[in-house]
Amino acid sequence: MADAYSLVLVGGRILDPKTNRDEVVDIGIFDGKIVEIGRNLDTSRAEDAIDLSGKWVIPGVIDPHVHISSWIGEYPGLRMMASEGVITALDMAGPPESVWKNVKEHGSGMHIACLDAITQGDQEEESPSKGRIGEKSIGRRIASALERGALGVKILGGHYPLTPETTARIIREAKRQGSYVAFHAGTIRTGSNLEGMREAIQLSDGNPLHLAHINSYCRGYVKDPHLETYEALQLLKGASHIWSESYVNVFNGTSGKCTNGQILSQVTRTCCRVGGYSEDEVGLGKAIRDGFGHVTKMKGGMNVLVTGEEGYRYWKERGTDVTMSFPVNLLPVQIVLASAKDSNGSFIVDAFSTDGGGIPRNTMVRHALDLVRLGVLSPLEMAQKLSTRTAIMLGLKSKGTLSVGADADVTVLDPQVGRACLGIAGGQIIMVEGRVVGRGGTLITSAKGVEKVKEWGLPFQIMDPAEALPRKQF
Numbered sequence: 387m388a389d390a391y392s393l394v395l396v397g398g399r400i401l402d403p404k405t406n407r408d409e410v411v412d413i414g415i416f417d418g419k420i421v422e423i424g425r426n427l428d429t430s431r432a433e434d435a436i437d438l439s440g441k442w443v444i445p446g447v448i449d450p451h452v453h454i455s456s457w458i459g460e461y462p463g464l465r466m467m468a469s470e471g472v473i474t475a476l477d478m479a480g481p482p483e484s485v486w487k488n489v490k491e492h493g494s495g496m497h498i499a500c501l502d503a504i505t506q507g508d509q510e511e512e513s514p515s516k517g518r519i520g521e522k523s524i525g526r527r528i529a530s531a532l533e534r535g536a537l538g539v540k541i542l543g544g545h546y547p548l549t550p551e552t553t554a555r556i557i558r559e560a561k562r563q564g565s566y567v568a569f570h571a572g573t574i575r576t577g578s579n580l581e582g583m584r585e586a587i588q589l590s591d592g593n594p595l596h597l598a599h600i601n602s603y604c605r606g607y608v609k610d611p612h613l614e615t616y617e618a619l620q621l622l623k624g625a626s627h628i629w630s631e632s633y634v635n636v637f638n639g640t641s642g643k644c645t646n647g648q649i650l651s652q653v654t655r656t657c658c659r660v661g662g663y664s665e666d667e668v669g670l671g672k673a674i675r676d677g678f679g680h681v682t683k684m685k686g687g688m689n690v691l692v693t694g695e696e697g698y699r700y701w702k703e704r705g706t707d708v709t710m711s712f713p714v715n716l717l718p719v720q721i722v723l724a725s726a727k728d729s730n731g732s733f734i735v736d737a738f739s740t741d742g743g744g745i746p747r748n749t750m751v752r753h754a755l756d757l758v759r760l761g762v763l764s765p766l767e768m769a770q771k772l773s774t775r776t777a778i779m780l781g782l783k784s785k786g787t788l789s790v791g792a793d794a795d796v797t798v799l800d801p802q803v804g805r806a807c808l809g810i811a812g813g814q815i816i817m818v819e820g821r822v823v824g825r826g827g828t829l830i831t832s833a834k835g836v837e838k839v840k841e842w843g844l845p846f847q848i849m850d851p852a853e854a855l856p857r858k859q860f
């Protein structure tokens with residue numbers, strides 16, 4: 387028995403996919419770690435104890451795809467995620483400095499890692515070699531991302547496409563440098579759709595890759611969305627080096643930015659087209675006024691979606707530079723991607739995600755619980771997709787499990803209400819009944835990023851990105 391506990395969680399139903407534990411037991415926490423699991427822990431030796439009768443206790447929820455930088459999402463995302471029970475999150479665009487600054491000034495006590503986007507500079511965009519980045523430049527950009535504290539890089543092909551050759555080179559170079567790499571599929575040859583996804587797997591050429599938000603490639607842009615979903619799952623089944631997530635929300639996320647009357651993001655153009663609007667600034671404005679395009683706006687410290695005249699005015703006020711959402715994800719597709727398994731019983735899409743943070747759709751925990759209520763997932767399967775498998779994907783070895791020695795990251799769910807009611811990060815309570823009480827946060831970086839990350843004066847954890855995205859066993 388441990389000598390003392392800072393906190394004991396008493397009488398909750400513990401769901402731990404890693405040890406296959408599903409039983410009512412207590413959890414003892416000390417110094418940021420789980421130190422004991424068992425019946426009737428001695429709460430007289432605890433500084434604090436919480437009765438969790440009737441509640442479900444799962445390893446701290448990890449969201450592998452969020453946006454909380456000044457570029458995309460912004461700082462309210464930190465509180466928005468924590469209020470939904472998320473404990474650890476990976477920002478998918480950076481820049482790292484902005485992510486760390488937001489954690490420092492507006493943090494909600496969470497554990498935060500980030501990737502740095504590889505896009506083209508403005509000058510390159512103007513040049514005739516559009517979409518191309520030289521070999522040396524790719525190497526430098528990845529090295530710089532790691533040195534600045536990111537775990538690696540994100541390729542934003544679906545929005546800002548590169549050539550297939552440049553894309554393949556980035557994935558190869560990431561592997562060589564021991565860097566994490568994620569890809570929103572699409573190149574100048576394909577798009578953010580099923581063809582882009584098929585191409586992405588080819589371009590990865592057996593190298594580890596995080597293929598972002600599979601739902602984006604199953605929106606019916608190439609053929610029937612149900613057929614696309616089936617084909618997307620077939621593609622993933624054969625690819626043991628590809629890790630993926632999907633989000634469970636009707637809204638996508640993209641940019642409303644226009645220059646010289648033209649929409650910059652390919653995704654936004656496609657949304658206008660499928661909504662029956664012209665693919666330019668005029669068409670986008672009309673889509674917003676009509677209530678099809680939704681604009682992200684900060685209200686009361688949180689980001690919300692506004693549309694119609696209010697959305698249109700805000701988009702104009704901000705010179706079109708806003709985050710936007712369109713209702714393009716079909717519910718049956720969301721459910722199939724969330725639950726599909728291969729013949730060994732493993733989930734084909736590895737993890738739940740939100741692509742949220744500051745984009746208001748942090749609904750993954752609620753909707754995972756909905757899927758349990760519907761009988762689509764068992765409670766243990768839900769915990770696997772919300773945390774355990776995600777931790778393996780991200781190479782976070784001390785997370786994703788409720789076992790002795792693991793980080794004391796815990797999310798408590800209220801199955802009656804259908805949402806998270808308590809969040810604990812490294813033994814500290816950061817959320818109670820949806821109210822965020824955590825501050826600051828812990829930065830997750832690699833050995834190469836430690837020096838820069840230290841400058842922020844926040845606690846940090848070191849992991850090895852080369853151990854993320856391990857080859858899957860079938």
Ligand SMILES: [Zn+2]
Pocket residue numbers: 451452453478741
């Ligand atoms: Zn994203």
